[in-house]
Amino acid sequence: MLTNRQLFLLHMGQTSSSPLLVEVEKAQGSIMYGPDGRKYIDLISGVSVSNTGHRHPKVIEAIRKQLDSYLHLMVYGEMIQSPQVRFAEHLSSLLPDCLNVCYFVNSGSEAVEGAMKLARKYTRRSRIISFKNAYHGSTCGALSIQGSEFYKNAFRPLLPDTLQIGFNDFDSLESIDEHTACVIVEPVQAEAGVIYPESGFLQEIRNRCSNKGALLVFDEVQTGFGRIGKMFAIDRFGVVPDILVLAKAIGGGMPLGAFISSGEIMAVLSNNPQLGHITTFGGHPVCCAAGLASLEVIIEENLSEECIRKSGLIKKTLVHPLIHEVRGEGLLLAVEVKKPEYTQYIVANAPGFGIILDYFLFCNTAFRIAPPLNIPDDILIQSCKQLLMLLDDTEKNVR
Ligand code: PMP
Numbered sequence: 001m002l003t004n005r006q007l008f009l010l011h012m013g014q015t016s017s018s019p020l021l022v023e024v025e026k027a028q029g030s031i032m033y034g035p036d037g038r039k040y041i042d043l044i045s046g047v048s049v050s051n052t053g054h055r056h057p058k059v060i061e062a063i064r065k066q067l068d069s070y071l072h073l074m075v076y077g078e079m080i081q082s083p084q085v086r087f088a089e090h091l092s093s094l095l096p097d098c099l100n101v102c103y104f105v106n107s108g109s110e111a112v113e114g115a116m117k118l119a120r121k122y123t124r125r126s127r128i129i130s131f132k133n134a135y136h137g138s139t140c141g142a143l144s145i146q147g148s149e150f151y152k153n154a155f156r157p158l159l160p161d162t163l164q165i166g167f168n169d170f171d172s173l174e175s176i177d178e179h180t181a182c183v184i185v186e187p188v189q190a191e192a193g194v195i196y197p198e199s200g201f202l203q204e205i206r207n208r209c210s211n212k213g214a215l216l217v218f219d220e221v222q223t224g225f226g227r228i229g230k231m232f233a234i235d236r237f238g239v240v241p242d243i244l245v246l247a248k249a250i251g252g253g254m255p256l257g258a259f260i261s262s263g264e265i266m267a268v269l270s271n272n273p274q275l276g277h278i279t280t281f282g283g284h285p286v287c288c289a290a291g292l293a294s295l296e297v298i299i300e301e302n303l304s305e306e307c308i309r310k311s312g313l314i315k316k317t318l319v320h321p322l323i324h325e326v327r328g329e330g331l332l333l334a335v336e337v338k339k340p341e342y343t344q345y346i347v348a349n350a351p352g353f354g355i356i357l358d359y360f361l362f363c364n365t366a367f368r369i370a371p372p373l374n375i376p377d378d379i380l381i382q383s384c385k386q387l388l389m390l391l392d393d394t395e396k397n398v399r
Helices: 004-011 057-067 082-094 108-123 140-144 149-153 170-175 201-212 233-237 263-270 285-300 303-317 340-353 377-397
Strands: 026-028 031-033 039-042 101-105 127-131 162-165 180-185 215-219 243-246 257-261 325-327 333-336 366-369
Touching (some): 039 377, 057 285, 082 101, 082 257, 082 285, 101 263, 108 127, 108 140, 108 180, 108 215, 108 263, 140 149, 162 170, 170 201, 180 201, 285 303, 303 377, 340 366
Parallel strands (some): 127 162, 127 180, 180 215, 215 243
Antiparallel strands (some): 026 031, 031 039, 243 257
């Protein structure tokens, strides 16, 4: 009989030539367990997904309860399903008044697609402006606004009338004009290696969009749900978009995404043509039940504030000659080691040191730390010590 590892390599479509190849049998809290009895501390959260840890008891209970009621009933937007409407209501209550209508989908890419279509239909304009080194997903539309020619070139032709301008380049905001349907921005650029906006930059985009009649879209797929120390980056920066894109942590570990706007803007998707934007599984009731439970945990356990404190612990503990900077706030951190060879070695060898780390798509001189927001202090400090040993090992082995 073939091993799971052999089957993985034989029958699973691969995304790269160097997958992590760690087999996991069970995950609980901040720990993953291999079939060989090995333990890994999860410092990535499935890339900012498991904000409340793996299998939080309240999330599991909500999923079980929903399993006893119903699974998929009907395509999105036809039937009244309690987990969807309760979740949409709770999200609205946490957001500014103009973000009170929620369209559920299955993923971040799909939410970005929905936001782009919504902005084009509402403004009757076509140009979509995004930023260099931005990542918004891998579907053709989302790829078209990605800020990396390297990833886009192999798949052209992509969507016409898109433009990528410099993040933190105030002058380039002049290209936002009366042809612009929307500007889509990650308030903190995640895959660029956790790049924060300079003071006033997001506000300047907001002003320019308002003056020119373009919509502002925030992609909070990575920053949302407490990860940078506030429930949303909207609260951190005090700038309100016209459309908010959410995914990853929104489902508490289940696949879910959403784009959220005002009733007035969202209304254009339900007419002329009707059914112009539809999804079969969007807002799956089990995913919404899990997402709502996870959101309640984030609030009850005060996880957004907790993650600022934990970030401080990491920064205090992670002192090593290879580390130039630990960048970011909360638990979306980039550890800058300056050399791509170091990053490569560190991430690839992390499982051997009992920790899971990850790369950034557009920054090869840093690696990512983004653990569950409720990782216990002792496990967090333990993981930092294991990481320091890995850095010693890197120093010895990589020239
Ligand atoms: N936007 C951002 C900022 C992301 O980080 C990602 C995924 N890494 C996406 C969109 C796409 O999400 P998904 O992989 O769920 O399609």
